[in-house]
Amino acid sequence: MSETRVFLLPDLGEGLTEAELVSWHVAVGDSIEVDQPIAEVETAKSAVEVPSPYAGIVAELHGKPGETLDVGKPLISVTPVSSGAGVATDDAAPAEPAQPAVVPAETELAEPKPANAEAEAYREEEKAGSGNVLIGYGTPGGHAAAKRTRLPKASVSVLEPAETQPADKAADDLTLLRTRVPGKLGAVISPLVRRMAREHGVDLGVLHGSGESGLIMRRDVEKAISAPVAEPAETKPAPVVEPAETKETQGRDARTGLAISSRTPVRGVRKAVAATMSRSRSEIPEATVWVDVDATGLMELRESMKAGGAAVPGLLAFIARFVTAGLKKYPELNTRIESAEDGSQEIVGFDGVNLGIAAQTDRGLVVPSVRSAEKLSARELDAEIRRLTDVAREGKATPTELGSGTFTLNNYGVFGVDGSAAIINHPEVAILGVGRIIDKPWVVNGELAVRKVTELTLTFDHRVCDGGTAAGFLRFVADAIENPTTLLADI
Template sequence: MSEARVFLLPDLGEGLTEAELVSWHVSVGDTISVDQPIAEVETAKSTVEVPSPYAGIVAELHGQPGETLDVGKPLISVTPVSTGEPAAAPEPAEPVVEPVETELGESTDSAADAHPEAEAYREEEKAGSGNVLIGYGTPGGHGVAKRTRARKSSVAVAEPSEAPSAETKELDDLSLLRTRVPGKLGAVISPLVRRMAREHGVDLGDLPGSGEGGLIMRKDVEAAISAPSVEPVETKPQPSVEPVETQGLDPRTGLAISSRTPVKGVRKAVAANMTRSRSEIPEATVWVDVDATALVELRKELKAASSEVPGLLPFIARFVTAGLKKYPELNTRIETASDGSQEIVSFDGINLGIAAQTDRGLVVPSVRAAEKLTARELDAEIRRLTDVARQGKATPTELGSGTFTLNNYGVFGVDGSAAIINHPEVAILGVGRIIDKPWVVNGELAVRKVTELTLTFDHRVCDGGTAAGFLRFVADAIENPNSLLADI
């Protein structure tokens, strides 16, 4: 009988190193086909279905629903259904020569030669399921697919202390290329490098990458490991948690502990991103009250003439993209090189992030090329993105490609907020609720529809004059909307 093939949890993009197993779609003994969804997992970005790159009979499920699995660890074992004549029985010493996983997920040549059946499968695998890397496809279509099998040893990656050979570096580079996420290279590291960093306590968030586009290479992690200052032995005070749990009392307050909720998934990612934003970005905030009466009345007139009229947010989104064209400093990103020097990176286009509250936490899907869309088109795309985000189905690209964020917290009944910038962006605009307020119009007091706009910006990319100019531009557009909405 053929030996079971082990499918490892693939790289899910965006530099994610783990995923929570939500549910299995298959059971032990089931016959599955290539690309058949086998499990649903929840990452810090979204909930995705994992397809199988193998066809055969499910031999083992490596994990229970609710368990957190590391990228590169076994997910499922599949026994292929034998075709043609069975392979000859191996000699006693053969199991040692069996196809063995190298550090980069390749089978050794000697193992392939010893097992014709394995070589036949390699040909099958070269056709590529197209789905091993979720959202980005397998390299099978390029004729260079690699077999993914259980690793020889989980400690093997921590051993190399000498400089890697040219061949090893070439293989590392290939692995890194396979794990890149389009448009966001600097934050993506191969499972090999991530595991090395995790085992040695290296914080990848603060580690500059020497590869193309800031890609973090194995040599970068090795350099951090050998640096004298890196000795992270601080994560051991967990034994103190055990007595607290058994006693049921909090030693600081003396109160009974009612529950403990692990910080994971989207909540964990939001916490890490907000912490990084607060620690790295010297932010400043400006705000202004705006008379939105004209915009509200314009929408009422359009609604009277047509049933398909955008909400108020898409109109404001149109004003924001127009403002960013005039003040492009707020549509940038700051990149820090390994030598500490910094660059302001500008973009030819605007990916407008829309903050959306979901059951899994706050996420920010982005409308790509938002500056090219009309108010109606923006309305349709915003509705689509918020819907998939609330279902947990937004892709890493949709959640990680924004250049500026628009946050409509007015829907929660609040007027203003000193929002935290969505790192690595440099600004976020908040819109408060629209309510009736006394307002002076042409020297007379009147009741108007008033909202508050709040702009938080990175003081490294611009000064207050630029931020105030952008905020005033958007405010003026809300107060006099007709000039900018000819192409609703």
């Protein structure tokens, strides 16, 4: 029987460094095949099933459901068996990959020379998989090769401190071999950059990436390392003497004196949402404008369409259609601010609208986006919004679907509220909220009437525009809701 092989938890997309183990699909002693799902894990992006790159007998499961596992740490041990035992061998010809993973510049080392026999063994093991892709990660193998950018030796040597031991370096190189970072969304970082930051004590959570879409590059970490550190005036703070009764003991909170009923770790999607919202509040000087809107005309239009027997898009799809038209007239709200290394800033505009739709899920708030939404009719928008909402709630939305928006539409009216000063979805510059539609007294042609009224709330980044632009966009959408036929010739 062959030597047991250990499969390390791979990077499941966008440079995430950890994942929570939700459940195992196999048990010790089970026979498994290449690409068979072995576990479900939840990352800050979504829940995914992890396939095995090996065939054989499960020898050990490294973790229990509910545990948080680090990328590059052991996930499962598999003992290959001979072909006569009825299980596919590791020497079987690899299948063609579904698609090669595309690796951006500065996110991965070129195929390095193995530092020791273990790395060489991994190189051979890597050829045994099928190459099937799963959210940027696939079991390696097949004949197609991903494009890689080779880094010069000088650029790599800066990551190796003189005091690093050969054995430590070999283990680190092997971990890097098994980690893949396929995308550039948000603050994505390569294994090299993560290791460099870890060795120099740099907190990546507070860095502003200078690369495309906020990508944290090696130069960003080097700049943080070279930045002067302010020394506190008092190197030895006076000791704080606390009475014994203020300490937290036996599950009682020291500040309130109340018994602690629960502790919930902040991780997964909730951790990602917290980081994004905190960054938005700290970086964006936001302002909010709002207006009450008579939606009676839109409601009557939908009722007339239903009477005709036609399939009728949802209200959110109609509003999404008005939003994309409004962003064409007021493109300042469909931008992003980028900062250069010298401290200068640019407002980056886009030829198109990727419309984010805020969706509440069991795992937290996520924002999948309708790509090129300005090209879609109300019916097409309705179909795509429903599809994205479904995959988001199932935890199956891809990193691209979750991280490529340029403007967000948030329908919090489904929760029975009228308005909210929403937090902008960083790095976007604006978010439009829609409240519930309810009967209200309204003046029509000088007469008091009962109308269907909703509240629109626009929160915007004051760096990209002033109140006049924001108010103009908001009024445009409001007028379209009140007189919908003017913009819905392409329903």
